[in-house]
Amino acid sequence: MPYPGIMLLFAASSLAPAHAQQAAAPLAAQGCLGCHGPNGTGAGSVPALAGRDRIEMTAQMAAFRANASPATIMGRIARGYTDAEFLAAAEYFARQPR
Amino acid sequence: MILARRSLLAASIAAPLVARAQSSARLLVIGGGFGGASAANFARRAYPWLGVTLVEPKTRFITCPYGNLVIAGVREIGQITHGYDGLRARGVRVVHDWATGINAASRQVRLQGGETLGYDRLILSPGIALRWGAIEGYDEAAAEVMPHAWVPGDGAQTLLLRRQLEAMEDGGVVGLAIPGNPFRCPPGPYERISMIASYLKRHKPRSKILALDAKEAFSKQNLFQDAWNALYPGMIEWVPSNRDGRVTRVDVGERVLETEFGTRHRVAVANIIPPQSAARIAIEAGLTDASGWVPVNPRTFESRAAPGIHVVGDANIAGPMPKSGYVANTTAKQAVACAAALLRGEAPPEAVYFNTCYSHVDDEYGISVVGIFRPNAEGTAIAEVPGSGGVSPRGNLPEQRRLEALHADGWYDSITRDMFG
Numbered sequence: 001m002p003y004p005g006i007m008l009l010f011a012a013s014s015l016a017p018a019h020a021q022q023a024a025a026p027l028a029a030q031g032c033l034g035c036h037g038p039n040g041t042g043a044g045s046v047p048a049l050a051g052r053d054r055i056e057m058t059a060q061m062a063a064f065r066a067n068a069s070p071a072t073i074m075g076r077i078a079r080g081y082t083d084a085e086f087l088a089a090a091e092y093f094a095r096q097p098r
Numbered sequence: 099m100i101l102a103r104r105s106l107l108a109a110s111i112a113a114p115l116v117a118r119a120q121s122s123a124r125l126l127v128i129g130g131g132f133g134g135a136s137a138a139n140f141a142r143r144a145y146p147w148l149g150v151t152l153v154e155p156k157t158r159f160i161t162c163p164y165g166n167l168v169i170a171g172v173r174e175i176g177q178i179t180h181g182y183d184g185l186r187a188r189g190v191r192v193v194h195d196w197a198t199g200i201n202a203a204s205r206q207v208r209l210q211g212g213e214t215l216g217y218d219r220l221i222l223s224p225g226i227a228l229r230w231g232a233i234e235g236y237d238e239a240a241a242e243v244m245p246h247a248w249v250p251g252d253g254a255q256t257l258l259l260r261r262q263l264e265a266m267e268d269g270g271v272v273g274l275a276i277p278g279n280p281f282r283c284p285p286g287p288y289e290r291i292s293m294i295a296s297y298l299k300r301h302k303p304r305s306k307i308l309a310l311d312a313k314e315a316f317s318k319q320n321l322f323q324d325a326w327n328a329l330y331p332g333m334i335e336w337v338p339s340n341r342d343g344r345v346t347r348v349d350v351g352e353r354v355l356e357t358e359f360g361t362r363h364r365v366a367v368a369n370i371i372p373p374q375s376a377a378r379i380a381i382e383a384g385l386t387d388a389s390g391w392v393p394v395n396p397r398t399f400e401s402r403a404a405p406g407i408h409v410v411g412d413a414n415i416a417g418p419m420p421k422s423g424y425v426a427n428t429t430a431k432q433a434v435a436c437a438a439a440l441l442r443g444e445a446p447p448e449a450v451y452f453n454t455c456y457s458h459v460d461d462e463y464g465i466s467v468v469g470i471f472r473p474n475a476e477g478t479a480i481a482e483v484p485g486s487g488g489v490s491p492r493g494n495l496p497e498q499r500r501l502e503a504l505h506a507d508g509w510y511d512s513i514t515r516d517m518f519g
Contacts, residue, residue, distance in 0.1 A: 027448075030140070030428060030452075031450065031451070032452075034424050034428070034516060035509045037512040037515060038512070038515050038519055045508050073468055073502070076487050077452075077468055077486070080468075081450070081470065
């Protein structure tokens with residue numbers, strides 16, 4: 001686990017599900033928002049992430065990383081992040097209202 | 099790294115106001131662009147205990163991104179203009195004034211209007227200054243004839259270049275002067291060449307573009323040049339520095355661009371993108387080095403010269419990361435997270451920085467470069483994650499190009515909501 005600090009941060013953020021909709025996205029997921037929109041609500045051709053199943057999202061990211069899923073830019077992006085970061089981002093977006 | 103972190107913690111413990119309850123900690127943000135607006139917005143979303151003040155002289159912000167589409171006449175300036183009411187609604191105190199001086203020792207910022215603002219942590223995102231006179235003859239008066247259109251300000255420069263293109267006769271030459279590295283938005287000049295070509299192809303097809311460059315290579319070069327050959331054959335001549343492309347002097351009256359070895363190019367419309375540095379306030383605060391840019395800690399973005407001041411956006415030196423809006427956005431969030439942690443006496447969080455730069459080469463033809471970056475293990479520099487990122491694939495891929503142009507629109511909508519919403 002090369003980035004223990006990130007895991008701690010994510011663990012802390014996932015302890016408060018009651019406030020999930022108010023909590024900001026974890027830092028590693030902040031990079032997603034510039035295209036997928038604040039809270040992952042999507043924008044035009046960029047799909048929404050909010051409210052999607054977290055297992056489906058992590059599997060999709062793994063497929064992007066392996067070049068096993070068609071992509072315009074997500075393959076290039078997925079290869080820059082760790083499994084722990086995929087999971088933390090997916091857990092956050094899964095909790096957001098569609 | 100341990101030493102660096104200790105000294106950071108020591109600096110925060112020594113700060114006079116850190117013993118105050120965290121509920122009253124004051125985060126001051128200077129600059130309301132991609133770095134500053136992102137910082138203020140994120141601070142209120144993620145750390146509601148921070149009192150956030152944003153100092154920005156303009157009441158409306160016009161983005162650099164999509165400015166080239168305004169120049170080409172396919173967007174209007176109002177579509178790339180944003181206000182600060184969204185930040186006010188989030189609880190940010192927005193002060194429309196110039197910050198004229200920073201006192202890092204007393205943690206105070208002076209405003210032109212007379213007010214002095216204290217802070218516990220400062221996020222400085224001042225943008226760039228154009229280095230007037232670096233190209234002989236190119237000063238603020240010259241820019242009224244030969245626009246730079248590189249710092250949008252109130253939009254006048256962007257619209258001036260657009261009007262000059264509209265007024266030009268078919269068959270004219272549009273000349274561009276492009277600076278050496280580093281400068282704001284590395285693919286920007288080449289997107290501009292592309293979108294001017296798109297306009298000329300439709301309205302003035304006998305015209306030419308002469309791009310005089312102080313470099314020998316540029317961002318997404320293969321993709322841009324493939325597209326130029328496919329969409330605008332024979333229209334664009336790009337002259338690198340090793341073929342005498344470096345513009346060293348302009349003659350405004352004659353509308354001439356003169357290069358290093360004395361070649362004089364007379365053009366109908368001239369767009370001069372001059373060499374740049376960090377904005378003046380960063381220089382006057384003693385934050386810049388001999389390069390004219392601000393050295394920062396790669397994890398906290400704290401100035402190497404002044405504790406308590408995190409410098410984000412185009413003004414800093416951020417290793418392999420480009421001076422882009424997206425980098426300003428993601429590094430601003432990291433800087434705010436570090437400022438919040440240090441105010442609470444905690445270690446700064448781990449960092450990952452993200453960038454995507456889309457460029458339009460035509461209305462429905464987009465290309466991109468992606469980068470994911472992290473501080474190195476020693477904490478001394480920033481490095482791209484090996485095997486990740488990179489540019490769009492080459493080849494005849496019309497669906498990919500069309501989708502990337504659409505995704506660029508989605509990016510613009512999302513990131514501006516992330517900043518101003």
